[in-house]
Amino acid sequence: MPKNVSATQTNQKNPQNPKNPNPPKSQKDRAVSASPERRAELLALAAEVFAAQGYNATTVRRIADEAGMLAGSLYYHFDSKESMLDEILSTFLDELWAGYDAVLAADLGPRATIEALVVESFREIDRHHAAVAIYQKEAQHLSGLPRFGYLADSQKRFERLWLGTLERGASTGAFRADLDLRLTYRFVRDTVWVAASWYRPGGQHSPEEIARQYLSMLLDGIAVQS
Amino acid sequence: MPKNVSATQTNQKNPQNPKNPNPPKSQKDRAVSASPERRAELLALAAEVFAAQGYNATTVRRIADEAGMLAGSLYYHFDSKESMLDEILSTFLDELWAGYDAVLAADLGPRATIEALVVESFREIDRHHAAVAIYQKEAQHLSGLPRFGYLADSQKRFERLWLGTLERGASTGAFRADLDLRLTYRFVRDTVWVAASWYRPGGQHSPEEIARQYLSMLLDGIAVQS
DNA sequence: CTCCTTCCCTAACAAGTGTTTGGTAGGTTA
DNA sequence: TAACCTACCAAACACTTGTTAGGGAAGGAG
Numbered sequence: 001m002p003k004n005v006s007a008t009q010t011n012q013k014n015p016q017n018p019k020n021p022n023p024p025k026s027q028k029d030r031a032v033s034a035s036p037e038r039r040a041e042l043l044a045l046a047a048e049v050f051a052a053q054g055y056n057a058t059t060v061r062r063i064a065d066e067a068g069m070l071a072g073s074l075y076y077h078f079d080s081k082e083s084m085l086d087e088i089l090s091t092f093l094d095e096l097w098a099g100y101d102a103v104l105a106a107d108l109g110p111r112a113t114i115e116a117l118v119v120e121s122f123r124e125i126d127r128h129h130a131a132v133a134i135y136q137k138e139a140q141h142l143s144g145l146p147r148f149g150y151l152a153d154s155q156k157r158f159e160r161l162w163l164g165t166l167e168r169g170a171s172t173g174a175f176r177a178d179l180d181l182r183l184t185y186r187f188v189r190d191t192v193w194v195a196a197s198w199y200r201p202g203g204q205h206s207p208e209e210i211a212r213q214y215l216s217m218l219l220d221g222i223a224v225q226s
Numbered sequence: 227m228p229k230n231v232s233a234t235q236t237n238q239k240n241p242q243n244p245k246n247p248n249p250p251k252s253q254k255d256r257a258v259s260a261s262p263e264r265r266a267e268l269l270a271l272a273a274e275v276f277a278a279q280g281y282n283a284t285t286v287r288r289i290a291d292e293a294g295m296l297a298g299s300l301y302y303h304f305d306s307k308e309s310m311l312d313e314i315l316s317t318f319l320d321e322l323w324a325g326y327d328a329v330l331a332a333d334l335g336p337r338a339t340i341e342a343l344v345v346e347s348f349r350e351i352d353r354h355h356a357a358v359a360i361y362q363k364e365a366q367h368l369s370g371l372p373r374f375g376y377l378a379d380s381q382k383r384f385e386r387l388w389l390g391t392l393e394r395g396a397s398t399g400a401f402r403a404d405l406d407l408r409l410t411y412r413f414v415r416d417t418v419w420v421a422a423s424w425y426r427p428g429g430q431h432s433p434e435e436i437a438r439q440y441l442s443m444l445l446d447g448i449a450v451q452s
Numbered sequence: 453c454t455c456c457t458t459c460c461c462t463a464a465c466a467a468g469t470g471t472t473t474g475g476t477a478g479g480t481t482a
Numbered sequence: 483t484a485a486c487c488t489a490c491c492a493a494a495c496a497c498t499t500g501t502t503a504g505g506g507a508a509g510g511a512g
Contacts, residue, residue, distance in 0.1 A: 035458080054367055056282035060500060072502075073460050081500065111449065137363055140423070141280055166448075175448050183431075183439050184448055186424055187417060194416040197366070205409075213409050221447035222392075222401050222410055223337065261488085286470060298471075299490050307470065 039077050042067055047088045047130035055085055055138050085134070086147060092131035093154050096124050100161065110169030111219075117162070118192055118215050122207040125196045132196035162189060191218060265303050268293055273314045273356035281311055281364050311360070312373060318357035319380050322350050326387065336395030337445075343388070344418055344441050348433040351422045358422035388415060417444060 046063045053062070060081050061071040078084050103116045125132050135151075143151040163185045169175035175184075191214065199210070272289045279288070286307050287297040304310050329342045351358050361377075369377040389411045395401035401410075417440065425436070 038459085052367070054280070054282060054364070056280055057367065059498080061498095069459090070461060071500080072462080072464095075501065076459060079501095138280075141278070141283065173450060176450055179443065179448060180431075180439055183436065184443065186421070187440065187443055188448070190420040190423075191413060191417045194420050195412070197416075198412055205406075210409065213406055214413065217405065217410065217413055217447070218443075219447045219449035220451070221443070221445045222405060222414070223445035224399060224402055225446070225451055264489085285468080287468090295489090296491060297469095298473090298492080298494095301471065302489060305471095 042074070042077055043084060043088060044130070046084050047134065050085065050088070051130040051133035051137075055134065082147065085138075085142075088131050089135060089139075089142075089148070090150065092124075092128045092135065093150070095128065096121075097154070097157075099124060104161075109174065110165050110172055111174040113165050114162075114169065114188070115215055117165070118188075118218075119208060119211040121192045122195070122211040122214070125193070125199055126201050126207040129196055129199055129201055132193065136193060136196060158189070159185065188218060268300070268303055269310060269314060270356070272310045273360065276311065276314070277356040277359035281360065308373065311364075311368075314357050315361060315365075315368075315374070316376065318350075318354045318361065319376070321354065322347075323380070323383075325350060330387075335400065336391050336398060337400040339391050340388075340395065340414070341441055343391070344414075344444070345434060345437040347418045348421070348437040348440070351419070351425055352427050352433040355422055355425055355427055358419065362419060362422060384415070385411065414444060 042063075045067055046058075049058050049063055049066060059071075060074060063084075064071045064074050067074075078087075099120045100117065103113065103120055106116065108116060139151050139155070142148040143155065163181060166175060166181050166184055166188070170177050170179070170181060195210065195214070205213075268289075271293055272284075275284050275289055275292060285297075286300060289310075290297045290300050293300075304313075325346045326343065329339065329346055332342065334342060365377050365381070368374040369381065389407060392401060392407050392410055392414070396403050396405070396407060421436065421440070
């Protein structure tokens with residue numbers, strides 16, 4: 001895996017300047033000005049392959065093959081394989097948090113908030129199932145890299161939101177008070193998001209239907225209450 | 227930083243120590259006849275790295291580095307990187323099914339069976355947390371390869387066991403009858419196994435304690451029943 | 453017509469990959 | 483002593499990887 005050797009010349013041994021190949025980049029830099037539709041098309045395709053094979057196991061030649069072009073041609077649209085992954089994940093997270101913020105703006109009670117968050121989460125899985133699957137597999141390993149630091153930020157914010165809602169519900173009597181809330185948080189979080197590993201959009205269950213069933217199990221349990 | 231400290235070869239209790247040099251083994255073939263302890267030691271180390279970085283993202287040089295030796299030296303113990311992964315996953319699955327079979331042999335009712343399976347699962351996560359994490363990330367992608375066909379077999383057997391128990395419980399009135407059982411199966415399965423992504427052995431919660439809390443949420447829900 | 457932009461191809465590069473081959477220090481056995 | 487075995491090293495091999503440089507076909511604009 002060649003690092004970013006480029007940016008200046010091809011074969012220049014640099015005795016100094018060992019790190020910081022970062023000129024002041026203002027925004028996400030596309031490689032060239034290209035049509036956003038083609039870009040989104042290729043990105044969706046790459047996300048699909050990443051989700052199926054795993055990011056590291058996916059070669060850029062495979063993506064290009066799936067798109068009906070050659071590997072080098074991808075670099076007209078994107079400046080690296082990593083930037084594709086970056087854009088896939090960040091756009092997903094942006095939309096996710098937009099949805100969550102809409103839920104929070106409604107200012108519901110703890111239980112209704114949890115319900116709305118679960119429904120919203122399943123909708124996001126429906127819309128971004130490839131990105132979610134990638135996130136599931138790679139987030140933990142990626143969040144260490146500086147470029148993907150926003151993954152860790154999002155995780156923290158995620159925990160504050162869900163755990164805070166659970167705590168609020170436990171104190172108001174909406175949720176059981178005898179539970180380890182951190183354990184409960186992980187339970188809720190995982191049960192919702194791992195659904196992306198088997199969920200396929202266009203199946204027989206709508207996201208809302210799945211969310212309803214999940215919420216029923218999560219809130220009331222699967223056993224017959226005596 | 228390579229760890230040069232290794233190979234405490236004291237306390238060698240080898241009951242049989244067969245002096246059989248090379249009988250044609252049709253089973254898993256080790257590269258050379260090597261001490262099983264060192265082999266297991268290296269395998270545990272490789273599993274740890276695989277779990278942390280992902281299989282494809284882990285280089286064989288990295289594993290060797292962690293073991294304090296060079297990449298080629300690993301091939302004295304194993305004949306390929308893939309065979310390390312194979313052995314990690316298959317030994318885990320063997321032990322898992324041994325545990326499940328012991329549960330089944332008790333011939334409990336549906337609810338008690340589910341409870342025992344969950345407890346057993348958390349014990350396996352405790353014992354093989356690296357292998358479980360690898361399984362979680364790579365199983366779906368690997369089960370296509372012929373060498374790892376047993377992963378798909380295990381998944382099918384897994385589904386028959388859990389789904390069958392859920393169906394039994396739904397018909398006997400132990401579990402709610404208004405649930406989509408296939409959805410319930412995935413719910414139960416996922417909630418148990420994704421715990422491997424955050425669980426660390428030696429933490430403050432024992433596997434049995436976590437299983438108890440999980441079962442409480444799974445069976446009775448997190449909401450206060452009215 | 454020419455100029456320019458868009459989008460892709462051809463052909464390579466350098467670094468990294470899993471793996472092999474031959475060698476060897478050190479202990480055990482004959 | 484010599485032969486042997488274990489567990490590693492040293493150095494390479496063939497191949498794949500992400501990435502780049504230059505070129506060219508198509509089409510619209512002037």
